[in-house]
Amino acid sequence: MAPRLYIGxxxxxxxxxxxxxxxxxxGLPFEDEVIxxxxxxxxxxxLRHSPTGTVPALxxxxxxxxxxxxxxxxxxxxHSEVAIWPKDANARAIARSVSSEMHAGFGNLxxxxxxxxxxxVRKIEVSDAVVADVARIEALWAATRHDYGQGGxxxxxxxxxxxxxxxxxxxxxxxxxxxxxPGSRAxxxxxxxxxxxxxxxxxxxxxxxxxxxxxxx
Numbered sequence: 001m002a003p004r005l006y007i008g009x010x011x012x013x014x015x016x017x018x019x020x021x022x023x024x025x026x027g028l029p030f031e032d033e034v035i036x037x038x039x040x041x042x043x044x045x046x047l048r049h050s051p052t053g054t055v056p057a058l059x060x061x062x063x064x065x066x067x068x069x070x071x072x073x074x075x076x077x078x079h080s081e082v083a084i085w086p087k088d089a090n091a092r093a094i095a096r097s098v099s100s101e102m103h104a105g106f107g108n109l110x111x112x113x114x115x116x117x118x119x120x121v122r123k124i125e126v127s128d129a130v131v132a133d134v135a136r137i138e139a140l141w142a143a144t145r146h147d148y149g150q151g152g153x154x155x156x157x158x159x160x161x162x163x164x165x166x167x168x169x170x171x172x173x174x175x176x177x178x179x180x181x182p183g184s185r186a187x188x189x190x191x192x193x194x195x196x197x198x199x200x201x202x203x204x205x206x207x208x209x210x211x212x213x214x215x216x217x
Contacts, residue, residue, distance in 0.1 A: 003030040003060035005071075006049045008037045010204035012214050014115040014168030016056045017200060018068040019075070022164035024196040026082045028075060030058075036209050069103050072161040086156045091148045095162040098140055098155070102165045109133040113176045115168045116214050117204035123177035124217065130178075137169055138184045145183060153190035167191060 005023065007016030023030050035045050035055060043053050050057035050066050057066045058074065065074045076084040086092045108129040144155045144162075151157025155166070170191045173179045179188065191197060 003028075003058055005030050005032045006046070006055050006057045006059070007032055007034055008055045009034065009207055009209055009211075010200055011117050011207055011209070012037060012115055012211065013055060014110070014171075015054075015068045017115070017167050017171075018164045019056055019058065019071040021167050021194075021196050021200060022072055022084060022161055023075060024199060025159055025164075025194060026075075026079065026084060028079055028082075034207075038211050038213075069099060069165070072099075072164060076161065083158060084161050086148070086158075086160055088148075091156050094144065094148065095156055095160055098144060099162050099165040101140070102169070106133045106137065106169070109137075109169070109172060112217075113172045113178070114214050114217065115171050116175060116217075117171060117201055119175040119215075121175055121177055126176070126178065134173065134178050134180070137166075137173070138179070138181045141166075141187055142181065142183050145187065153187065155187070159194070163191060167197070 005016075005020060007013055007020055010016070020032060035042060035049075039045075046055055046057075047053045049059060050064065052066055054066065056068060056071060057064050058071045060074075065071050072084065086095050108127065112126055112130050113124070141155065148156045152159075154160065154163045156162060170188045173184065174188055174192065179185055
């Protein structure tokens with residue numbers, strides 16, 4: 001039986017996007033199942049598959065792996081034939097560092113500008129704290145691209161788990177029109193051109209669920 005990835009709405013679930021994008025891009029075998037968010041039974045439904053009551057969660061063999069970054073690490077361990085992390089040890093260490101920073105940080109941006117894959121591009125006023133988050137992200141992207149990205153359009157040249165971790169930020173900076181640097185725009189365009197990104201986007205557009213707390217912003 002193929003691994004099963006339990007995810008939230010493709011329109012809104014930023015944490016679900018991360019492993020789904022990487023697993024799809026690298027052609028790993030899996031099936032996905034959407035558990036709609038903010039429904040009366042959502043928490044109970046997710047608890048059937050995830051010990052934290054949150055998505056994503058990957059059910060494989062006799063175990064369940066939860067948390068996006070842990071799922072990416074599991075996939076890298078199980079599929080060493082593909083470069084989910086950079087092969088170079090130094091680049092791999094930096095990739096894990098920037099991924100961990102994303103996992104733990106940028107709360108001001110995430111709170112003020114939730115991911116919405118269907119949102120039309122429209123600028124909004126944001127706080128200085130959000131501006132600071134965006135500035136840090138763009139500086140991180142520029143430095144990583146400068147030091148490790150010569151071999152392609154992504155943070156470490158080829159697409160890796162680090163890019164998957166920043167995928168929801170790419171959507172946020174795009175739809176809320178927050179990007180400032182030309183290099184950031186080029187990176188975002190490369191991300192959004194990925195076939196895996198386009199497949200997720202089409203799935204989001206086809207969903208019947210619309211949640212006011214995401215659509216009102």
